[in-house]
Amino acid sequence: MLQSLSVENYALIEKLEIEFKSGLNIITGETGAGKSILLGALGLILGQRADTSALKDNEKNCVIEGIFDIEKMNLKAFFEENDIDFEKQTAVRRIITPSGKSRAYINDIPVNLTTLRDLGLKLIDIHSQHETLHLSNHQFQLNVVDVVAGNSDLLTNYQQKFSSYKKEEQKLQQLIDEQKKNANDFDYYSFQFQQLHDAKLVDGEQQVLEEEERELSNAETIKSELQFCSEAISEAEGSVLTILKNCHQSLKRIKEVFHRSEALLERIDSTTIELKDISQEIQDLNEKIEMNPERLATVKERLDLIYSLQQKHRVTSIFELIELRNSLDKKISQISNSEEQIAAQRQLTDELLLKLREQASLLSEKRKAVSEKIAEYIATQLGELGMPFAKFKIDYLESELTNTGFDKIEFLFSANKQLSFQDVAKVASGGEMSRLMLSIKTLLAKQGDLPTIIFDEIDTGVSGEVADKMGGIIKDVSQDIQIINITHLPQIASKGDYHFFVYKESDDNSTSTQIKMLSKEERITEIAKMLSGQNLTPAAIQNAKALLKS
Template structure:
């Protein structure tokens, strides 16, 4: 397993804070390597860290304004030597340059504005980028060692599976999407299948009646004809007599009128017009008489046909009531809907088979990728265990042992199928136990420092800020912690906020945080101190005030390491 070569990581170059908490105005420049920050308790080191966190996208409130009538402005300037965030900048329509400015403004009215390279962005976008630029490790964050996701991430860093994990997670997202679609489809199909027999019955029932447009009106007309056949025949018989009686029939009378008006028509136009009208009436009434006669010849009582017509009407009425529609056209539309539902069941069955086939294919790929992840992790376990054991020995835990337990499960998850647990034993003869139960706070801090010092050798890492990670240790252990941070700083920018002179002496740059009270207000300042000032600062950290000559000599000795 190869270590990563030295990589030019993002570097925090400058931090400017204005009108924030007890900081009126502050501008500090930083360089690569290990920067140490010292100062008395309450001097404002945590306020500086809080201000930087705001520039990185942390949420804030109005109580942080020093002057409530002015806005607070915090700006962090980074140098990006290898342009590592092209995809992020492209996705968020931002221009990437070697110099990157993150700015946060908090107004007295309560508004918060965020900027990347002077372009307004949402706080979520600023936070997403800020989290990739700086890793802030506060004392409470050692609890992250208890989280299984973080434990797996640590092992993955040593296993160097980032590319494999990206490929796996891409397949996993597709797998989850297919699984969700298939589950929804199967639920819908199960509901449809439960109604399939009933839908088929409804479709068959509707197929047994004629649903063409106007059929109901036609049946109603037939019913009236058949139900009144005898009366119609009698009435049409009387009509026929009236039309055709030789002496009193209407047609015979019209013939006589027609003959008379024909004679008068030659006399003048008035009579000619009357003659034409009588001719027209004769033609029309003759046609009526003929149709009545033909109808009379065809009218007959048919009880069976009447019963059939009435049955058809009754069926249509019952079906319209059953399906809660008002017309046969609506009933025909209902029939189409039912047939579509039946067809959809068949389509769902086909689609379900296709989705299942696609899911099986992705599952096979996931199985292969998860197996590769598991194998790579298993190979990395002894490397992580051995390196942690070696690092912890000079940190005051010579008998400490680490045991990484990896269990492969059947269910796919976002990071594979592995469950992980870090087990720890601080003393020889002591049984292994979960970190959360057997490791003290001081031990956890040293374990976290060791873990990060290992990870920076295997994976790209942002600037790291250790906020009093060395709390609770002293002597040679503190010297070793400083040595580890200095080694890490050969690969990336590291900040250490510390109260330990042994750690402070390891810094390439040394910054002092202090408060000044001018009688009107108290302000926090931060200065890069020179070698002579460092000697006095470290001597004071060693022996307090007044500074003794022996402390000065000891400080000089520490700075020579």
């Protein structure tokens, strides 16, 4: 339950602290005194967004803190999952700086707004006049039925399976879309691949072919020059070898008288051997070089093919062409196997869908099993709230599978015997909607599904004896859970265990909102004012005492 709320520098509040109790806490005050401001401050520690317009003084931080007794609320798992220290008396704090930055803390551990909001949903249920509109929301209606049916674990498990199913369904659709797209590309890919495959490309062959093409194209010139070199070294009259031979003989003749010629003779011998070797290699090369127009044409044709493929695919090497060929081969293989992939994925998706439908059917059965119980309870409550002929029914329609199953439900309502059932949003008046919502909230509270409940003028549209009955129901529910009830009706205010009064204080510089717990005498006066206005009458005082006594 909410034990205390402290608010500093928020809207009209400069600083205030409230200590709430278990049971029924009543809050009253004049219109505009700031009751809604308290709800706004409370909303901030429950994860609602804020901006600097919430600050009373734009040069100071806005600080809001709530202390909650959570000892019996089974929240240890939540704290463990979010790595937050669990404390029986848990402090939730929110700070908004003048620059607009927001910081949130749970037991002094910094948390993000999502975590704060998730915890807030487990701590407090706020019912405002606006929330009454939720009665016509099919999701809200379904949530009510699921709570009464005890579907929490089953629904969580179903939603996990639904999420998995949607992912697999998406994969299936992607495969189908890819197949459609690839089917258009298949012929193109096949043609490209076949052309590269038929080319029988070998990495490195381009360099070899280009060298061969240069030799074949210049064979006549090459042979001519090689022949010249061969003759110049060894064959022609006056060749290099002939001259060296003559030199060798000359040096040999002076060998006996000129010993230094021996070294020269050795060098001439070495040179002669080397030149003979060169001459032989030239002759061998010359013999191998042939003028072969047919081979030249073949090489040119092969190179033309390689060049055209490189130009077509905008690459510069055979290696890149081979990589492209392998890539095309892989794409063609994937397209060829797409039918098998789609069939396997469709089977997986169908199996998940079958299991999903089984769980959706179980959810639906459990919902329908409690529908009559819900209708009877609400009709009984409405009878106690001055609507003896009111009828309530839950109608089921089957829809496509969603993350809540295939049930689409409608709350149907009839205020009297003559009227047939119709959608609650179309036929219920403001006062009837308030009584319907109170009946639903009390039903949920009895299921143990609600934490502290805050009713913000749930009594809109009712008065007199109905208001008194409504107060009695709220009082009854408060025996099990803490209720904070903002009201403008004395019949309901008198039912409170504790009564807080919101008022404004003004001086020459500013106006601020204050709140205080009323004493017994102050409470009599406040309820009397609610009965008769500011001009208190003895009758109003007596009526106030009677209401409090009853």
